[in-house]
Amino acid sequence: MTDEPLAPGLYLVATPIGNLEDITLRALRVLRSADRIACEDTRHTRKLLDRYSIATPTISSHEHNEAERSGQLIAELKNGARIAVVSDAGTPGISDPGMVLAAAAIAAGIPVYPIPGASALLAALVASGLSTEQFSFVGFLPPKAGARRTALEDLAAGLSRPTTLVFYEAPHRIADTLADVEMIWGPDCRVVLARELTKLHEEFLRSTVQDVRNQLAARESIRGEMVLLLDAHPLSATAANPPSSLQAHLAKLEKSEDLTEKDALKRIARERGVSKSELWRELQRERARGK
16 A cells, blocks of 8 residues: 555545445545545444544535535635545445535546445446446436336337446335336346345346346335346337327227226326326327317
C-alpha cells in the first residue's frame, strides 16, 4: 500500500454490498486519508469504518439533501479538501447518491476520482449465465403498476437485438414485476433473480419467468436486496403493437389464447393499468359506434 499523500479532489469510493471483506486496499487508504467522508447514511457507514479502524469525520449526503449538501462540499473542495463519497453499498451514483455531487464537482473544475470496487449490477450479471456481450442497466422500475408496465413495454419495443436487461427491485414488488415480464415476453422468457449478493443467504434463481414466479409464490415471505436480469428478445410486430381497437384485441386473445371475454378483459385491463369496469365501458362505446 502506497504512502503517497492523497491529492485534493472528490473520490467516489465503492464499498461492500454485503460482505465487509469486499473492499479494496486503495479504498481503505482513501477513506483513511480523506478530510471527510460524505455518506448516504453515516450510521451504516460507521460499521464499515469501525471494522477497519478508520476515524475520518463523516457527513450525511443522501437523496433528500444531496443538492443542498453539494454546495457546502464544493466550497470545501475549492479550498483544496479531499472528500470521499460512499453510498450504503456498492458504487456511488449507481441508483444511489453521488451523481449530483460528482456533476457539480466536474462543473466547478474539481478533479473527480473513481475508486472502483463492489457493484451489485456487475456481480449479478457475471454470475447470471446470461449474455454479458450486450446488456442494459435500467435501475429501479417505477413503483406504480401502470407506469412499470409502460416502462417495460417501451423497453421491449425498443429492442433490436437480444439484450440482457438488468433491474434493481424491491422484495414487495418483485412478484408483480415478474408478472409484468411474463405478460410482455411470455412465460418462457429466461430470467435470473439474484438475491442477497455476497451475504450469508446469497441465492440465484435461474429459470423461466413462470418457474421463478411459482418458486416465489411457494414461499412464506420474500426478503432481501434483489437484482433481476432478463434474457430479453425483440418482440414480433404483432406482440409489440397490439390491435388498435379493444374489440380486435379481445378477439385476438380469445382466439390465440383460448380466453373467455371476461378473462381477456382482465388481461387487457392489467396491461393498461385500468379497471375492468372502465375497460368494459370502453368496449360498450366501441360497439355502439360499430367499430
